[in-house]
Amino acid sequence: MKMAAAKGMVLPFLLLIAVGTHAQKQNFTFEQIFRNSETNAVQPLPSIKGWTDDTHYVLIRKEPSGRVATYLVDVKTGKSVPHPDGGLMTPPEVSIAGSVNTTYSPDRKWAAYTKKDNNLYIRNIATGNETALTSDGSATVLNGYASWVYYEEILGRASRYKAFWWSDDSKRLCFMRFDESQVPVFPIYVADGQHGYLENTRYPKAGDKNPEVKIGIAAVDGGNVVWADFNEKDDQYFGTPAWSPDGQLWVQWMNRKQNNLKVYSIDLANGSKKEMYNEKQDTWIDLDDTERITFLSSGKGCIIKSDRDGWDNLYYYDNNGQLKNAITTGNFWGTGIAKIDEKAGVVYFRARKENSTRFDLYKASLNGKGVTRLSFGDFSHDFFSVSPNGNYFITIYSNLNTPPAMAVVDAKGKIVREVANMKGSSFSDYNLPKTEIVRVPSADGVFELPVSITYPINFDPNKKYPVLISIYGGPNAGTVYDRWKPTVSPVQWFAQEGMIQVAFDNRSSGHFGKKGLNYIFRQLGKHEIEDYMTCGRWLKKQPWVDSNKLCITGGSFGGYMTCMALTYGADVFPYGIANSSVTDWKFYDTHYTERFMNTPQDNPDGYKITSVMTYAEKYKGLLRIVHGTSDDNVHMQNSLVFIDKLEDLKKHFEFMAYPGERHSIMGLKGVHNRYEAYKFYYQYLLEKPMPAVFWAPEAQKGF
Template sequence: MNLLKHIAAIAVLLIFSLSTQAQKKELGDDQYFKSNFKGITQNLPAVVKWIDDSHFILRRDGKNYEIDCRNGAEKEYVEPNINKGTVSVTPNIITKGNDLYLRKNTEDIRLTNDEDAEINATLSPDGNYVAYTKKNDLYSVNLATLKENRITKDGSETILNGYASWVYMEEILGRSGRYRAFWWSPDSKRIAFFRSDDTKIPVFTITDAPGLHGVVETQRYPKVGDPNPEVKVGMVEPDGNNIVWAAFNEKDDQYFGMPYWKPDGSSLLVQWMNRLQNNLIIYEVNKFTGAKAEFYNETQKSWVDLDDQGGRIQFMNDKTGFILQSDASGWNHLYFHDMKGKLVNAITTGKFTVTDIKYVDEKKGVVYFTARTLENTARNDFYRINVNGKNMEKLTLGEYNNSINLSPQGSYFITTYSNAGSPPKMTLMSTKRKIIKDLGDSKGAEFENYNLAKTEIIRVKSDDGLYDLPMKVTWPVNMDKNKKYPVLVSVYGGPNAGSVMDTWGINGNQQWYAKEGLIQVSMDHRASGHFGKEGVSNMYHNLGYWEMKDYSSMVKWLIEKGSADATKICITGFSYGGYMTCYALTYASDVFTHGMAGGSVTDWTLYDSHYTERFMGTPANNPEGYKSSSVMTHAAKYKGMIQVVHGMIDDNVHIQNSIQFISKLQDLKKDFEFMPYSGGRHGWGGNKGTHFQNLKTKFIYKYLLEKDAPKTMLK
């Protein structure tokens, strides 16, 4: 009798649970089309700044609060009245028209007065000079005398002083530098700069259609095997006196990475790399003579990455040495070297990836860092370890991805953490692993009352059994286990450029497509960064192959699970993701049926020297690799439907790539969709950007959902 009552009670609870689930609210137009999830989620407070090692300012609901990390106490923060009424005398450089002005207090003092634009104006660390480039020469202005100094005098269309050659900007120094190729020493006594001779680089012609006769641009763009810029490394006093050239031969086939000044400005460390990009040597260069001495040397069987952010080396303030990051072991780790460059000891070791150094406590000999471990490669956790490599300890708690804000001396940290199923929370902790205070939860009061699509991280074993491949899946709401659903796979796919992280995310499009019955997936292959340089090196001389093998394995898992419609597997991506899409619709056409490709490389002989040769070598030493990685090689296998999109004046991945691909499809009498965007470079906005979004929406509805796109989804 008691057993029957127990069973009856369970039945009632089950019915109640199902009833409650059925009564959950559905999202409305505000959420779907305006991404307004107010009440479902809410903003976390913002950390304004640290006041000192145990106090910080938190902004919440429009007010600032001072938080005491020692006990979690908070009080409304009022800006102190120290020096109230005085005006800052910190100099600031502004641009009006094409000229530079020094803004000091409320006065703007003119520094230049000509028609030519001053580019990348950069103050010296001591605030006494400003350096910039003009018409491809390097200049400075002494802010005390207002005298302009023309430091170099041979700038031209092909000789660039302090202004990067295109391939250096794009691949070595980074677009965020806006072509800047000069660097102040910490003591403000020298400027290091690159002088690039682009004379031998072939000219690529870019055309567009506006006006009566169209528009033509020319670009010095080295494709694989082409001559690269000839680069010299110079050092000069800020008034333009005494240019010293580092003792390299600019005629050698080589690259230079971003140089580092030593913290005291005593010498310049120059990253040198051979054309094959498998040998990195950091030279210490004498700023008075240009003489160089080897400081660090690394060789790998595949390639070595240049450092474009200045983070490879971190010097100790006590001048005992420096911490260097390297993935030569197969995983990115930290190493302690003395000031002469000699290795003292490895700080971290093992099959995990260090992602960032947060702080070095030199007094205690402790390094605080974030890392992705094999326990879950889709998460960042926070650790500390002694500089001697002992006593590594994880500081974050639970199964979450963490973003860390550490106090100035490393006593406390604020972690913002989430996973695929849990919205972000913010917590204050001590570096002794003690929770001090919960600061915020982005889960709103209505979160549990709405029927939201489920997102989860799934691991699929690779075909060769070597890797547990991660994918992030958002399932349709109210899934019917007896129904098969179309799949939309979004990828980038480049080397060490994964997109799958165990983090929370919600937006209107995601939820709408889940309601419409679309399985939405992002995937990472073995070379995406989850498995260290060991995994990434699989791509060496073989772009396309392992990416597509692994993507295909994950799609097949979805099909075998019974939820995916094998006739509606769509892949989409831009740039390298566009290449992946084109390659999927050709090489892997038995798996992928539809694709939307933007700004795509379609043959690696058409892309730039530095990026391509790093992974592929040259066509001369890797002819089979270039052949097998080309989309055109596999075009005859194409049997689905692809939408190819490209910017007409794309100066990164030339539209030549897409034109050659669709020309091949035309020759093969294959159907496809093509949309060029006049005025579009490697991405575009405005009305054309809206048109592009609508184009993709219509493609999804036409081929995957098999109905017209609702007007509410079109912008």
Template sequence: MYKSLPVWITGLSMLAAMPAWAQEKKELTFDQIFTRPVSITEPLPVVRGWADKDHYIEFRNGQALSVDVKTGKTSPYTPPPATGATVNVKGNDVYVQYPDGTEVRVTSDDAVEKNPTLSPDEKYVAFTRNNNLFAVEVATKKEIQYTTDGSDVIYNGWASWVYYEEILGRPSRYRAFWWSPDSKKIAFMRFDDSKVPVFPIYSEAGQHGFLENTRYPKAGDTNPEVKLAVVPVTGGKITWADFNEKDDQYFGQPFWSPDGSALWAQWMPREQNNLIIYAIDPQTGAKKALYDEKQKTWIDWFADIYFLQGNKGFIVKSDISGWDHLYLHNMDGSLKQQLTSGNWRVREVLLIDEKKQAVYFTARKEATTRFDLYKADLKGGQPQRLSFSEFSHDVKLSPGGDYFITTYSNLNTPPRMALLNEKGKVIRELGNARGANFDSYKLAPTELKTYTTRDGLTLPLTIIWPLNMEPGKKYPVLVSIYGGPDAGTVYDTWRGQLPAQWYAKEGLIQVAIDNRAGGHLGKAGMNYIHRQLGKYEIEDYMDAAKWLGTQPGVDASRMGITGGSFGGYMTCMALTYGASVFTHGIANFSVTDWQLYDSHYTERFMDLPKDNVEGYKVTSVLTHAKQYKGLLRIVHGTMDDNVHLQNTIQLVNLFEDQGKHFELMLYPGERHGWGGAKGAHSRNETYRFVYANLLLKPLPKFFQGTN
């Protein structure tokens, strides 16, 4: 599922404690917030990475400079001579662009080549055309066609929709082929969508409209049949990996071993509770299991496998213990060393330095709402924290790991930038966003708080309080959420966005809440939601909102909530299942019943509908429609190819049959979210809703689109 950011406020961080003289500061005006936004912070240095292990690259006045980490002295930075060619598409033709500016056109037909990708040795360009896999030799322009059976339901090297959306990811642009590191082979997936149900998406455009048909497997539907293959770059025999394509299974992103001797394939059964990495022999297709992980709930695909040099082993990040940690394996798959452990989560591996026998990574160890940089020994032991203090750190590590640059902040501290060595010692401060302009304005107080769930879990939330709260007066609340598994939004970081200041000035309490599956409690917290996706989450939001309702100045009779995608689902649940707590909501492009969403995402958490009838029932908004009260605005794009408009139509149908009052806003031709004129319209209509139903006053006339 596309992880849409909360619709209202993607960042809630503002100044928490105001000194006594703060009353003398200026309040931001509407013009300064919306029309000609004023910058309340100073820009930080623009650091774009590292020139080498002792020099980082900074841009000043449009010039690239190389900065010496020890002395701070600068010199003009000249990038090393480009050695790599690139691929460009002009019209329907593919060109190879060389560093000296010359280019070679390698295709010259009217057909469309998709995802042209250079081989590592730059001698070939592979691509798909009409759902078949091809390559062309750059020097001779000789075209090689590897497959011939491509059709409207057979795709070679081009992903089926559910793989594009949920497994390979949208950045893949549907590409499902991979060059070997020695450029001698291409691995690819072959998809057969012939048994996958067709979902029609209607467009109203023109006189007659049209249907856009997508092979979209919903929960419990037949999935595409998938085969994994390797073919020599020069063409010839295709070697099919030793799997039965008729099995109900999934394949994840494959990885070539560093020497190209084997293709490492990620495999799961449809239940998604067993992840096996197989080494595939490119010559025979024979497979050998190297890694085998089982969990009672579900397992996520590995985004990366970190290979050590010289076939000395590989590192994976697994949450099998209930928390994300690093495990070092020998190349035969046997476990050599668990590198990290404890009730905290590794986020990302930045560097493996085998000379130092160290791995550098970021993690949420000191607090679940902050990120820090750590160094751990490849032989195990306690990791060393390299970043500092009660800040969240965004790190750029030098190539050798001897230095790093961190941009750090917390909820109440605008970003600062510093250069440190690997011992965590600050070499020098590079920038501070808190300048004189920042201190000129009175900003709304913000707090990072915790709430307790009905079963005793402690989870975080942030609150932006109204700018000028009056004792004894009650203020409405707007909760902005996403809420999907491992997609938390509550962090102790500075995100100071100006629109939040306007709503605070107008008297709106703005809140972000994370539930137990949001990541703060690791996989252990996510496991609660297995087979009942949405139930615990909405109950957590209800518990947080009930706690909010007991706080001074909070009007529990005006408790609004909004979100998009999974956040839209949560909003719909809040006004039905949670209608005793939430009074108003704006639900954008929402799932309303998990049987209507795609197979891979839904079944990961819910299992198949036939095996979990009660779970699908209790988590459906449709089940709880009779409990609806308050006011819900339902918003959807008519051509949403991710969360289909069908979800909204089925809920609307129930509400109408039950005589419920609600609001509906459609955006014709729009997909899973919208921008441009539709985006402006959506924002303005949201303002109207908040003013009319939460703030209980007219929308100010100086908002764009009002008269």
């Protein structure tokens, strides 16, 4: 799909001719969209388990009977037979009372876990014998269980607080030990029971003391823990450790300013360290990249991903940390290795390059030659599975107006066979909104900002429509992609109701690599909101937009952007709903905030110019502020301080608190939150009553 130019844009011809065809089709019903009634418009795709050899892959699909079945499929003919072991055989897991994050060794002979006493344990699966590897765990000393800021910002939520890692030979465990005793406590009041209670979290806000961290190595056959040669008193961070195939332990270290990354090899016997990699940048380096280091087989070195040249490129290093050569150069972003064929000396990787809104599969030689795009067409290829010898790959691909399909493709990029398509038997019976991506020049003329627009059903370019803008806006967290969106969703409902729905991405979204991201250094939020204002002004100039009915909404960083839009950008955005919002970066955690802003002590002016409170006097529209009272990520303190400021300025706003809810408002409270947001859209954008079907008690259960 071609992208229309923003200046002098003519509405795509396909939208104009589509108006006459919609009348022959039907809209989705309330029950289908909000209560999951059957539509047969789409069907699930099967999943790929892997390959048994270069001409057979393992496919898992749901049968009409509802049974999940596993098949071995011939790549050329498509003929399938039931997989002999179901493709899912794994040894049974043992139940260990009181264990947290139970993780089996690669040879399945051991289980490692933590307990509530914050010590790390292993169990011999054959004998059932348990051994405590640490004994000093306490309320503030955590062995193998992550401190909050490491869980949220470095190890990631998928870790579920696990901070220990098995070696490939199953003989050792690397783990992190956290001392939180000097980390400030943030109290959260919980209104349960007659008197309520306080939930205290060790949460370091920008400029605060971080937990002290040690890297330990424990052997399963006993002996004392070996501590890596780092001074835990230093102001520093550690990334996820990595075990090499030849048994080396590589540890990522970073300074507090997060602009110097070092990787050390740790001597397993005495903990001494050897520097293997050293990278410095003028702004920051991301430590939470779990795909930074990819080892080749024993003795053949590794591939390190870095954005040091402004883009996500791959570099080949030997076992001693010496650079052999760059594997890729150019504007690759979101790069991730899919497979390494060491025999052929080829790396297969996924990245965005040809078009910043789409992913493709590429291959390159380890020596940096022969970079080739393997995927095809104007699609985003969002899943890959490469055969053992690289003669075939399976991809799932789509774009905004083409539902996902799964295909087998040969090494030259030619489709061998379509495996499955998400189109259901009734796909063509329904009205579907048209969506396109346009590029809007930034105010300084440096960037072409991507904007996705979903038009109403039966769109008439001579009418004026209200606009709902959904945003996030955080660093390297874009939302505008040329990929299929769910068919049956509230987006479909509001397209049927006559609303234009839009998403913006700013210069720091990843579409423009690290070069675009670097603009926000020490002023997180300023360029982003100015880019959004530019996109908002462009929208208001379109003849089919009601310029008085723009509503912007988002959560977390998107909530921050929404608050900034209604204050800093008050002349552009009249309505907004801000969920779980940061309102001043001094209230957020050290690692995330200081990565972009440095500390409040070092950058007071930056914190001032990016605070929502600085621009509260400009507020003049209508903002709804939404927050869960037990949000332990973005504390409700953010919203309360903003509310306090608005009240003192005699400003009118709305506030919705959700007792006991965390950063994501879930369950019945989540239903209520969505219900109230829809009511807001009907009242201020569509200017008509919310349909009675929403009010039916049984209807509220489904959406």
